[in-house]
Amino acid sequence: MDFMIEKELKEIVGKGAFGKDCNLVSFKLHDYMIGEEEWSYRRIFCDVTTSDGSHHNIMIKLKLKEYELRKCFESDLIFHNELILYEKIIPFLFECRGPTVNDDNVFFVPRYFYGRNNCSELMPNDLIVIENVCILGYYLSNEIVFLDNDHVTVALRTIAKSHGLSYTAKHKEPGKFHDIMAGIKNTLFAGNGHWMAQNGLLKKCGRRGVERLLERNGNRYRDHPHLRLLNELFDDAENTLIQTMAAREPLSVICHCDYHRDTLMFQYDECGRPFDALTIDFFMLHYGSPALDLSSFLYMSTTQRMRETHWHDFMDTYCATLAASVPPGVHVPGRAEIDAEMAATAIYGLARASFCLPFMLRVRSDELDSLAMSDDPVDYFLALGGDLATECLADIVQHLVDMGYTNVQSN
8 A cells, every 4th residue: 555655646746736747745634534434445545755745634535445345335426526626616616705804704615636537447547536635624523424513514604605606606607617517427317217216215214204203193194295395296206306406597506515524624723613614525516596505405414403593593594694705896695595506405404414414324234134124225225224223214304394384396
């Protein structure tokens, strides 16, 4: 492993990734971000010293070794999207933004050094080299799944600032903005449709929460009009996802589409309170409603109690930060428009949570039991997380129904 890393780093440094006319002097491996699972890529952390006396702390992303896993996680596509983001989208967005008045409105991403995505038989040598932001004081939350109010608030500000960059760029350079976005590969829809609609996955996983909600409070929800609409959306899962994910002008933005505890890193003050966050793993980039990010993040990262007590505060925080993040004259959606977007697209957040949340809450016994019980791969996901995951999904269904977030329609 050390020899492979040294060989790669010599080539990368020689190509000028860390400065012109430099050579690799030394490197040292480290272990950061303990506790974060590697599932879609491998990561290596190391210090690099170059011949001009510079020192860099970096993270190297590598594709998974196993071919079937690389194929399952669509490694070629997700590496393509992240490279497009670092090499084209971020420089363009920052250029459109221009200088900021204060750091409060700055959206920060790790520094990018080098990337390679040759694919095919060269796939094992593909990599992405970025700054290791742990050295800058950014860390994953200690919470395993759900975040507290402070973390959620800081994360929403980061999401809003990210969306603000899209609105600014669309205002200043609309043609170039859409040209660059055309380079993004769709990881959500394959040739045979959206992966969540295949094998009845969304319908079965979504109804896991519906059935538990009816067990808990059937008198209130059995004949609820929005629960009836939700079941109809599950029955027509493919069309539901197509409409939900479609661009909704003029409000669509570049969405991360996978905000949660493992894709957000926080910076903390001396009292241990988060005051800033940055985003990692831009694999599922998508052009669509800002509510795709809001709904998936909030349903994946908050408890029912937090949603009941702070939902409107969360929406107001997002809207206020969004308005403050753009120059004068750039239109951004206000609270009423965001509420309408949530009504039309928040089912995406439920879809993500119905699949991902049980996976994050799983224990080893879940995986063994579910693998033994059935040959149907959907049964594996239905068993993950046990009763806790089922309760959490019922909570999300209840919130979505109570809020009336079933107005899925083409824009």
